[in-house]
Amino acid sequence: MLLETREAPQVIARQLHENAALVEGLERAIRERQPAYAVTVARGSSDHACTVIKYALETQLGLPVASLGPSVLTLYGTRLNLQGALVIAVSQSGASPDVVENVRMAREQGALTVALVNVEDSDLAHAAEFTLPLRCGEEKAVAATKSFLASLTALLPVIAGLRDDPQLTTALEGLPEKLTAALALEGAAAELAERYIFAENLIVLARGMNYGVAHEAALKLKETSGVHAEAYSAAEFSHGPKRLLVEGVPLLGFTSADAAWPAVQEAYADLSGARADLRTIGPAPESTLQTPETGHRLTDPVACAMTFYLFAAHLALHRGLNPDQPPLLSKVTRTR
Known part of the structure; x- marks a missing residue:
C-alpha cells in the first residue's frame, strides 16, 4: 500500500501524457452531443472517486450528476432511460x-458512455464507447490507492478543455511535482497515526471537493485497520451525529483552499469549542497535516487523499496489521 501510494506522481504524469489523444476525442464528443446530465456507475473506492467527479462536473460545467444504482438493472430488471446522458463508469479491474451491464444498457440507448479503468482489456473497457485508462500498472494491495488517485485526475483534462481553463491545465502539469512534495509528509503522517493505535471508532468530516475523499478515508480505515469509521458532511454532522462527541469519538477532518473552506472552518471551530478531538489534513495553513496547494481546487483533493493513504497505512502498521492483505477481502469483487 505504501509503495503504490508513493507511485502516484509517476502514475499521474504517465496518465496525462498517454491519454492526450483520448482526451481530445472525448472532449470533441461531449461538445458535439451536449449531454444534458451525467450518471456515474461504480462501487467501493471507485464510487467515492465518482463523488469527487460529481463535484467537479457540477461546479465546472454546470452538469447535474447522479449516482446510478447498478442493481436497478441487474437485480430488479428495470432499464433506466439514459438517452442523452453522459454515463461515467469507474473501476480498477473493469470486471x-x-x-459492465449498466454501461452496455446505457450505450444501447444512445448515451455517451465513458470507462475510467485500469485494466484496458477488460469487459468494461470493451462495453464503453470511450475509455480513459488510469495507467496505474498492476495494483497488488487489496486497498486501492494509486488507482483511486488516478480516477480523480482522468477526467480533469477533459474538463479543462471544455472550460478552456488554463489554470487547471497548469495545475495538472505541475501535479506530479506537488504530489512528490506531499510524499515528504510521510513521517508526520506516521506520527499522527500513532494517536489512533487504540481507536475503535472515528468520524471523518469534509465538504465539497473533499467529500468523496472523506468517504474513501472512512472505507480505508475499515479495510486496513478495522476501525469503525464513518464519513459525514461537516454541515450535516451537527444535525444529530454530533451527539457522538459526548462518547469521546475522535474526528479527522479534511481542509481545503476553495469556496467551501470558510464554512468548514467555522464548523471545525465550533467542534473544537465543544472540546472535540479533531485533527485535520489538507492545504489550509492550520491543518494538522498541511498538504501542498496544487494550484486548483480540483487537484487539491488528490494531494489530500494521497497524504491520508500514508496515514492509513502507517496506522495499520502501528496496530500490528498488514494493510496489503486485510482479512476477508480480495482485490476484485464481482457483484451482480
Whole structure:
C-alpha cells in the first residue's frame, strides 16, 4: 500500500501524457452531443472517486450528476432511460458484471458512455464507447490507492478543455511535482497515526471537493485497520451525529483552499469549542497535516487523499496489521 501510494506522481504524469489523444476525442464528443446530465456507475473506492467527479462536473460545467444504482438493472430488471446522458463508469479491474451491464444498457440507448479503468482489456473497457485508462500498472494491495488517485485526475483534462481553463491545465502539469512534495509528509503522517493505535471508532468530516475523499478515508480505515469509521458532511454532522462527541469519538477532518473552506472552518471551530478531538489534513495553513496547494481546487483533493493513504497505512502498521492483505477481502469483487 505504501509503495503504490508513493507511485502516484509517476502514475499521474504517465496518465496525462498517454491519454492526450483520448482526451481530445472525448472532449470533441461531449461538445458535439451536449449531454444534458451525467450518471456515474461504480462501487467501493471507485464510487467515492465518482463523488469527487460529481463535484467537479457540477461546479465546472454546470452538469447535474447522479449516482446510478447498478442493481436497478441487474437485480430488479428495470432499464433506466439514459438517452442523452453522459454515463461515467469507474473501476480498477473493469470486471464487475453489474457495472459492465449498466454501461452496455446505457450505450444501447444512445448515451455517451465513458470507462475510467485500469485494466484496458477488460469487459468494461470493451462495453464503453470511450475509455480513459488510469495507467496505474498492476495494483497488488487489496486497498486501492494509486488507482483511486488516478480516477480523480482522468477526467480533469477533459474538463479543462471544455472550460478552456488554463489554470487547471497548469495545475495538472505541475501535479506530479506537488504530489512528490506531499510524499515528504510521510513521517508526520506516521506520527499522527500513532494517536489512533487504540481507536475503535472515528468520524471523518469534509465538504465539497473533499467529500468523496472523506468517504474513501472512512472505507480505508475499515479495510486496513478495522476501525469503525464513518464519513459525514461537516454541515450535516451537527444535525444529530454530533451527539457522538459526548462518547469521546475522535474526528479527522479534511481542509481545503476553495469556496467551501470558510464554512468548514467555522464548523471545525465550533467542534473544537465543544472540546472535540479533531485533527485535520489538507492545504489550509492550520491543518494538522498541511498538504501542498496544487494550484486548483480540483487537484487539491488528490494531494489530500494521497497524504491520508500514508496515514492509513502507517496506522495499520502501528496496530500490528498488514494493510496489503486485510482479512476477508480480495482485490476484485464481482457483484451482480
